[in-house]
Structures are given as C-alpha cells and as structure tokens.
Amino acid sequence: MTADYDTAVRQHRFDLLLNDCVLVALIETVDEGEQLLVENVAVAPRFQGQGFGRMLLAHAEQIARDLGIGRVRYTNERFTENIRIYERLGYAIDREENVGAAVAVHMSKAVVADGL
Numbered sequence: 001m002t003a004d005y006d007t008a009v010r011q012h013r014f015d016l017l018l019n020d021c022v023l024v025a026l027i028e029t030v031d032e033g034e035q036l037l038v039e040n041v042a043v044a045p046r047f048q049g050q051g052f053g054r055m056l057l058a059h060a061e062q063i064a065r066d067l068g069i070g071r072v073r074y075t076n077e078r079f080t081e082n083i084r085i086y087e088r089l090g091y092a093i094d095r096e097e098n099v100g101a102a103v104a105v106h107m108s109k110a111v112v113a114d115g116l
Helices: 003-013 050-065 082-090
Strands: 013-019 022-031 036-043 071-077 092-099 102-110
Touching: 013 050, 022 050, 050 071, 050 102, 082 092, 082 102
Parallel strands: 036 071
Antiparallel strands: 013 022, 022 036, 071 102, 092 102
C-alpha cells in the first residue's frame, strides 16, 4: 500500500459503517469541486457480499447531492469484478489509462439533485 493515510485523514472525508461498535466498512471521498471522487471503499471480509459497499456508494451519491455536485467518479486498476459492480450501479467507463504495469479504469456516474 502506498497511500499516505496521515494526509488523507486530514484532507479527505471518511464515513464509517459500524455494527454494534464493530467497523463493518468505510468509504473515503474527496470533493473535487465538479465531481466527488470515491477514493476508497472497503468492507471487512466477514461482512462482504451483504450490500454494505453498495450502501456506502449510495451514501457517496447523497454526499455529492448535498454538496451540489453532479457527478461521482471512481478510478481503480482493471479488476473485472469491481467494474461489473460499478456498471450495475449505473457507472460507465470514461476512459482507461496505462499506469506502469497496470491499467487504471476511470468510471463515473451522473448524480441527479434531490427533487428533480
């Protein structure tokens, strides 16, 4: 892992999902002005497959609405399963980019303001 979490914790938003004081999942988002970046979604292994990741992505969409941001974006290496999950949730591939030995897939989803 190469992420600088000391900086991230100060500069990004982290929302935690707890169940009886046990950390189930988290989402890290970054307000980029015109877009809300989903930097990280993590679900503890024993809680995976129960919809918590989808719940947190819906939460990110609400954060974007609350901030008046019309788009949520996500970038990750080309993991087929992740891409399928995001596509099922309405995200589309914007572009792919070679980054060293990996390929980054940039995806996004338009977010409609509440009441429209």
